[in-house]
Structure formats: structure tokens, C-alpha cells
Amino acid sequence: MKKLFLVSSFKDVANIFTRFENDLNGKTVTFITTASKVEKVVFYVKAGKKALEQMGLIVDELDISTATIDEISTKIKNNDFIYITGGNTFFLLQEFKRTGTDKIIIDEVNSGKIYIGESAGAIVASANIEYAKGMDSVVKAPDLTNFEALGLSDFFTVPHYNSPPFQKAAQKIIDTYTNTLNLTPISNNEAILVHNNEVKIESN
Numbered sequence: 001m002k003k004l005f006l007v008s009s010f011k012d013v014a015n016i017f018t019r020f021e022n023d024l025n026g027k028t029v030t031f032i033t034t035a036s037k038v039e040k041v042v043f044y045v046k047a048g049k050k051a052l053e054q055m056g057l058i059v060d061e062l063d064i065s066t067a068t069i070d071e072i073s074t075k076i077k078n079n080d081f082i083y084i085t086g087g088n089t090f091f092l093l094q095e096f097k098r099t100g101t102d103k104i105i106i107d108e109v110n111s112g113k114i115y116i117g118e119s120a121g122a123i124v125a126s127a128n129i130e131y132a133k134g135m136d137s138v139v140k141a142p143d144l145t146n147f148e149a150l151g152l153s154d155f156f157t158v159p160h161y162n163s164p165p166f167q168k169a170a171q172k173i174i175d176t177y178t179n180t181l182n183l184t185p186i187s188n189n190e191a192i193l194v195h196n197n198e199v200k201i202e203s204n
Helices: 010-020 034-038 043-054 069-078 089-099 101-110 130-134 167-177
Strands: 003-007 028-032 058-062 081-084 114-118 156-158 183-185 190-195 198-203
Touching (some): 003 010, 010 043, 010 190, 010 198, 028 043, 034 089, 069 101, 089 101, 101 114, 130 167, 156 167, 167 183
Parallel strands (some): 003 114, 028 081, 081 114, 156 183
Antiparallel strands (some): 003 190
């Protein structure tokens, strides 16, 4: 059983998540902040964490760029949910591959653990993140040798569609790849809900 909740801005669709999964109080979430570590604008990290805590979730922060392999494995395997914040998708994938976090997450999600991906976290759930070059700087991931990502979704999320300040970047991705990739654009007020092979978009 596979359950994904993919969004542009978690705080703006938190109410949709409480319908997607209503057994939240006292559950633990591995809150992976790595993508934000190379960004200057990071307000969404605190906003996402606050939204989770208001639901009664216990947030266990993890930065895979500095954590040990044992710490990464233990937190992801032992906590109830996985949450990947926004930031730079290429740096995030670089650190996933360097530490083996990608394989751990894939195994856990395929075993039924809920995956919450916000912006970069939603993009990296796709099979390949090369299409995100129009939104993120690949320069921030100098050791990334290929763009093969988690492959949890059979579509490619385009976050922040028609949402400032990323309207132009999102539209450019759509214009460039609409004929070659199965793109799924979402605004900041929409969420993609994946339950096994069923995919639907809900909005506020």
C-alpha cells in the first residue's frame, strides 16, 4: 500500500491532510529539512513544522547532510510518517544518494509509510528531477552525477503553478516538458493524494 501527499505549500493545505489521514494525534514524523539548507528563504520549514504540531504530531527533525547513516535509518524506519520540506531539489537528491537515504525511503513508503512531500519533496518523489532545472539551481549539487530520483510517483509534480513568486518558472517547465513528461501542476492551495494507483487532486 502506497500513500503519498504531495504539495507546494503544506501550511496552505494542512486541512486536506487531516482528511487524507485522520489518525494523527501522538504519531511521529521524520521531518527532513535538508533541501532548505542551501536556500536563503526558508520560512516554509517553520510553517510546515508548526502545522504538523497543531495536528498533534510529534516532529522529529532530521538533516541528512549532517546526520550519521545510523541516525538517518533509525529515524526514518521508527517514525510513523516521512515529511520532506521544500528547498533545492538537486541538493536534496545529492544527499539522498550520498547517504543511501533514497533506498530507505523507497522501502518504507512501499511498505505503507505515508510520504509527505512539499515542493522539492514533491518533485523528488518522481522518477527523474532533471525537469526541475527551470525552478532550482543544479549548481548547489556539485556531486550529483544523475537525476534519477525516488520513483514513487509515475507523474512529475510541478509545484507552485500560478503561485507567486514561481509562476514563470512553473510555466516554463510546463511549456518545455508537457509533450514528453506526465506533468501534474499544482498551486499552493492544491494537494496531490496518492493511494496505491489512485491519484486525485484536492484544493482549498
